[in-house]
Amino acid sequence: MTKPAFAAAVLATTTILSGTAAHADLNLYCSAQEEWCQIMAKSFEEATGIDVAMTRKSSGETFAQVKAEASNPKGDVWWGGTGDPHLQAAEEDLTEAYVSPMREQLHPWAIAQAEASGDRTIGIYFGGLGFGYNTDMLAKAGLPAPACWEDLTKPEFKGKVQMANPNSSGTAYTTLATIVQLFGEEKGFDYMKRLHANINQYTKSGSAPIKAAGQGETLVGIVFLHDSVAQAVAGFPIATVAPCEGTGYEIGSMSIIKGARNMDEAKKFYDWALSVEAQDLALQVNAFQIMSNVGAAKSDKAPDLSAIKLIDYDFKKYGSAEERKRLLSKWDAEVSTLPQ
Structure with a gap:
């Protein structure tokens, strides 16, 4: 593939694979940030030919696509995005079991993800959940800095908080599951209803x-901490908060799609993506997650997980199909329909 053709392929990130993809040696579904997806695809191509x-789609959207294509798979590898939908895909027999020879180089939490799925997915990065806020907007509004989940439900933040939809976004589903685990289901859904009033x-995207907060379009954005840090590093007036009550986290994951047409190439990508070489690419695109290979580089700007509750x-x-469907249905029925 020529460089112009490759660039066109990677930039057409919100369309279902067709045309060029039919002639590709590897069809990659990616649920990480756009720039990271592109550099992973380009670097693997350069490394292997x-x-x-x-x-590129959000993890919720990619899961839905993999499920819809189950009888005629078009993708080979699903890389990135929160682990819950990867675990659900494993449970629903949408992904292949594979034990990589790179596994011995990984952190225990990455291997635990594989063991929980019958080796149908594996951890590639770790990131804590929280929120960020626009410091300029906060000062202009004369508001106290939010430090806790509960702060985001206060009347003074009405219309000033943004989060993704948990049906399409792994980040937002992690938020929902975190709140339920943190406060209990009854109090957790009460919290989500009160938060809804301020959203x-x-x-669609986690x-x-x-990004909207960085641009001054909202005061607060609920996201993974590394995404908030990335905005601050990019020069936007963003402060990052690990909520005082405690918070959840993601284990970003990777899976080989069951029935992949290019299985040999899929396994080659899988092994390469677990290498130090591939995981060090994260810092080139300001992705500040903790990577799963113990030898991978870590930025001093990355969130200090030891300081987070x-x-x-x-x-x-919460990665099971039954619980995920139940929580999303309950959120749809009891939270999303409420007036704001």
């Missing part, structure tokens, strides 16, 4: 709220 067609928009997130339960 394997042509790559990449589609100005539910976005990182969109903090993390809950004991139950990935097995």
Whole structure:
């Protein structure tokens, strides 16, 4: 594939694979940030000579696409995005079991993700959940800096908070599951209802709220901490908050799609993506997650997870198809329909 053709392929990130993808050696579904998806696809192609067609969608959207294509798979590898939908895909037999020879180089939490899925997915990065706010807007509004989840439900933040829709976004589903685990289901849904009253928009993408905060379109964005840090590093007036009550986290994951047409190439990408070489690419695109290879580089700007009060997130339960569907249905019925 020529460089112009490759650039066109990677930039067409919101379309279902067709045309060029039909002739690619590897069809990659990517649920990380746009720039990271592009550099992973391009660097793998350069390292191996394997042509790559990449589609970028949120983890919830990608899960829905993989499920819809189950009888005629078009993708080979699903890389990135929160682990819960990857675990659900594993449970629903949408992904292949594979044990990589790179596994011994990984952190225990990455291997635990594989073990929880019967080796149908694996951890590639770790990131805490929280929010960020626009410091200029906060000062102009004369508001106190929010430090806790509960602060975001206060009347003075009405219309000033943004988060993604948990049906399309892994970030937002992690938020919902975190709140339920943190406060209990009854109090957790009471919190989500009170938060709903202050939400100005539910976005499709999990990182969109903090980008909107950086642009001054909303005061607060609920996101993973590394996405908030990335906005600050990019020069936007963003402060990052790990909520005082405690918070959940994601184990970003990777899976081989069951029935992949290019299985050999899929396994080559899988192994390469777990290498130090591939994981060090994160810092080139200001992705500040903790990577799963113990030898991967870590930025001094990355959130210090040892200073964050993390809950004991139950990935097995909240990544299951039954619990995920139940919580989303309850959120749809009891929260999203409420007036704002």
